[in-house]
Amino acid sequence: MKIAITGHSAGIGKAFAEYLESKGHEIVGISRRDGHNIRIIPKIIQQVVPCDMLINNAQAGYSQTELLYKIAEAWQGDRTKMVWTISTMMTKDSGVPDIPGQSWTALAEYKNQKRALEDAFYQLKNKCAMCLIRPGAVATQHYNQAGVDAADVTVWVKTVCDFYIAARSYALWPEEISLGFRSGAPRI
Numbered sequence: 001m002k003i004a005i006t007g008h009s010a011g012i013g014k015a016f017a018e019y020l021e022s023k024g025h026e027i028v029g030i031s032r033r034d035g036h037n038i039r040i041i042p043k044i045i046q047q048v049v050p051c052d053m054l055i056n057n058a059q060a061g062y063s064q065t066e067l068l069y070k071i072a073e074a075w076q077g078d079r080t081k082m083v084w085t086i087s088t089m090m091t092k093d094s095g096v097p098d099i100p101g102q103s104w105t106a107l108a109e110y111k112n113q114k115r116a117l118e119d120a121f122y123q124l125k126n127k128c129a130m131c132l133i134r135p136g137a138v139a140t141q142h143y144n145q146a147g148v149d150a151a152d153v154t155v156w157v158k159t160v161c162d163f164y165i166a167a168r169s170y171a172l173w174p175e176e177i178s179l180g181f182r183s184g185a186p187r188i
Contacts, residue, residue: 004028004051006038006067007058011140012086015157016055023161031058038063041070049074057086059110065117068124075128082129085121087114089136089180125175133160136180151181 003020007013008029017027028051030036030044038044038058044067048054054071056064068085075081090096091114096107121132137150160177167174 001053002026002028002051003053003055004030004048005055005057006030006044006064009033012135012138012153012157013055013057015153016057016161019154019157019161032060038067041066045070045074052080053082053084055084055086059113059117062113062116065113065120068117068120072124072127072130077128079129082131084131084133085117087118087121087132087134089134089178091115091118091134092178131164131174132176134176134178136178138181149181151179156181 003025005013005017005020005027008017008027009031010033013031017029021027028047030038030047032038036044036047038060041063048067048071056068056071058064064085068083071083075083088111090107090111096104096111118132121130124130125132135151135156138156139150139153156179160179163177164174
């Protein structure tokens with residue numbers, strides 16, 4: 001499968017790219033570090049449309065939402081193509097969390113941008129195959145810098161992928177996945 005991943009050079013996007021590539025998938029990496037700014041939607045669409053799947057991960061203002069609209073339009077009615085839209089569990093909380101070293105205003109903007117993304121997901125989810133994925137605290141650069149307990153990013157990505165694949169093998173269709181971290185939670 002040919003999978004486009006925005007923000008593939010760091011954090012969750014990088015972990016998805018590494019894990020899925022290890023499973024034999026062809027990865028089309030899209031990140032600013034490689035000269036692919038997701039704010040330039042026409043250029044990004046050209047890279048994504050030939051793929052079988054998009055992991056819509058990179059967030060830059062409202063560009064992630066704009067990309068979702070454009071790919072839903074391009075893939076409308078094609079149930080063989082899939083979009084995983086990466087949001088945040090923060091959208092379900094009232095207020096803005098306190099994360100050491102993070103500006104509450106920046107977090108509030110981020111939360112509002114992700115809420116717009118989720119609104120777009122709900123408007124578009126019947127246009128093409130989509131799954132909304134909400135990470136909780138995952139050990140990416142922001143959480144690592146803040147010293148907050150968070151899930152290992154590699155373990156989190158593997159769990160999301162394995163859950164999704166297992167569900168699909170039983171003809172189940174995960175529409176939304178919220179997966180967070182709880183320090184001290186019992187292991188089964």
